[in-house]
Amino acid sequence: MKESLPKIITSTVPGPKAESILKRRDAAVPKALCGTIYPVVIDKGEGAVFQDVDGNIFLDWIGGVGVLNAGYSDPRIVDAVQKQAERYFHTIFNIVAHEGYIELAEKLNAIMPCRGDEKRTYFANSGAECDENAIKVAKAYTRRSNVICFTGAFHGRTNLTMALTAKKSYALGMGPFPAGIYRAPYPYMYRAPKGYTEEEAIEYYLEGLKKVFDEGAPANEVACIILEPLQGEGGFIPAPIEWVKAVRKICDENGIVMIADEVQCGNCRTGKYFASEYWKEAGAAPDIITTAKSLGAGVPISAITGSAEIMDAAIPGTIGGTYCGNPLACASALKTMEIMQEEDYAGKARHIGELVNKKMHEMQDKYEVIGDVRGLGAMIGIEFVKDRETKEPATELVSKLIAAAFKKGLLIEGAGTYNNVIRFLAPLTMTDEQTKRGLEIFEEALLEVM
Ligand SMILES: Cc1ncc(COP(=O)(O)O)c(C=O)c1O
Numbered sequence: 001m002k003e004s005l006p007k008i009i010t011s012t013v014p015g016p017k018a019e020s021i022l023k024r025r026d027a028a029v030p031k032a033l034c035g036t037i038y039p040v041v042i043d044k045g046e047g048a049v050f051q052d053v054d055g056n057i058f059l060d061w062i063g064g065v066g067v068l069n070a071g072y073s074d075p076r077i078v079d080a081v082q083k084q085a086e087r088y089f090h091t092i093f094n095i096v097a098h099e100g101y102i103e104l105a106e107k108l109n110a111i112m113p114c115r116g117d118e119k120r121t122y123f124a125n126s127g128a129e130c131d132e133n134a135i136k137v138a139k140a141y142t143r144r145s146n147v148i149c150f151t152g153a154f155h156g157r158t159n160l161t162m163a164l165t166a167k168k169s170y171a172l173g174m175g176p177f178p179a180g181i182y183r184a185p186y187p188y189m190y191r192a193p194k195g196y197t198e199e200e201a202i203e204y205y206l207e208g209l210k211k212v213f214d215e216g217a218p219a220n221e222v223a224c225i226i227l228e229p230l231q232g233e234g235g236f237i238p239a240p241i242e243w244v245k246a247v248r249k250i251c252d253e254n255g256i257v258m259i260a261d262e263v264q265c266g267n268c269r270t271g272k273y274f275a276s277e278y279w280k281e282a283g284a285a286p287d288i289i290t291t292a293k294s295l296g297a298g299v300p301i302s303a304i305t306g307s308a309e310i311m312d313a314a315i316p317g318t319i320g321g322t323y324c325g326n327p328l329a330c331a332s333a334l335k336t337m338e339i340m341q342e343e344d345y346a347g348k349a350r351h352i353g354e355l356v357n358k359k360m361h362e363m364q365d366k367y368e369v370i371g372d373v374r375g376l377g378a379m380i381g382i383e384f385v386k387d388r389e390t391k392e393p394a395t396e397l398v399s400k401l402i403a404a405a406f407k408k409g410l411l412i413e414g415a416g417t418y419n420n421v422i423r424f425l426a427p428l429t430m431t432d433e434q435t436k437r438g439l440e441i442f443e444e445a446l447l448e449v450m
Pocket of ligand 1: 065126127128129131154155156157228232233261262263264265292293
């Protein structure tokens with residue numbers, strides 16, 4: 001099945017088995033989790049495709065929203081988790097240490113492109129948790145309480161991370177949220193003020209950040225600035241390197257910890273193992289990097305890495321938790337990292353990225369509705385507009401495109417402040433033939449809904 005092309009064999013999607021299971025879902029699960037966009041129930045997955053319970057095969061360009069960079073159920077990862085399960089499922093690391101945790105921390109310390117000759121890593125279970133932890137450590141280290149985040153940011157759904165997340169539809173009716181959180185404008189270059197050069201736009205966005213120091217929290221009272229190297233939910237927007245360098249300088253001048261949230265963009269997605277490598281090459285490495293999603297290839301685990309000096313500021317009792325760095329998750333993450341390094345998954349991301357970018361740019365030349373194609377490696381955003389001049393978001397078109405592609409066996413997802421961006425997050429195991437077929441379906445679906 002690993003190399004299969006998408007194929008719908010039922011006369012309607014969902015087919016009868018999926019429909020009946022989804023009815024049970026609707027009766028058993030809160031409404032908020034019973035979306036109607038993808039009426040699909042998985043039976044088994046391999047590589048970049050999965051089969052649903054009715055035998056339809058879907059090509060998955062969502063990949064669990066960035067969790068499946070290594071594909072569905074690589075047998076070598078399955079074997080590593082099984083072997084670990086036979087020895088023990090669980091220990092709470094604060095009490096009984098296990099070597100897998102330590103080995104994974106050592107490996108991440110060796111490759112994480114953050115500052116620090118000597119690094120430390122510890123683990124949590126989700127993206128939101130690792131971001132919360134990074135902020136806790138930054139507060140402990142600086143002994144300051146304020147945090148700066150950005151427009152378009154997504155950091156999770158816990159109380160603190162809902163406060164950091166920009167789009168309030170993710171937090172409707174859930175407040176109050178913690179104090180001490182300030183938002184600056186993220187450099188959304190496609191939507192920079194009209195007529196600005198790149199330099200002027202970067203300056204404009206930096207002014208917005210500096211304004212927070214005047215009107216929100218003075219710079220010497222800010223513990224950390226948290227940002228995504230390539231914004232995910234916000235619309236797949238890469239941070240321009242000159243802006244990152246300026247933010248790094250602001251952090252250095254004011255003793256602020258710079259946190260890179262690589263929950264979605266890490267683990268080979270952007271053509272480097274971690275996107276912060278691009279920053280490091282430009283002399284702007286962050287202080288702390290958080291990552292999750294594809295780290296464990298689907299077994300829940302997240303990581304927080306930084307210099308020993310910063311990380312050791314957290315005092316015993318303040319970090320860790322029952323399942324953090326669970327042995328099954330560490331076994332999965334270790335095998336995933338071994339495979340991704342040996343088989344150059346960052347190179348695979350660059351290759352897939354080239355194919356997808358080429359086709360998307362060709363389509364942009366043909367179809368006025370594609371306003372922007374952007375990204376790094378295989379993390380590509382395609383922004384749809386009603387009019388290239390006004391850039392009015394084509395939100396409805398994107399919803400229709402998602403539905404039309406789904407009916408043809410291609411899973412794609414939207415993103416962006418205006419829900420008018422398609423985000424490309426296919427497993428990096430995708431074959432060239434699958435990529436080609438996916439792109440054909442994408443264009444067919446687009447023509448249909450245009
Ligand atoms: C950049 C980023 N940070 C944090 C999170 C939250 O991760 P989780 O859903 O695992 O809590 C996400 C999830 O999409 C994300 O994309």
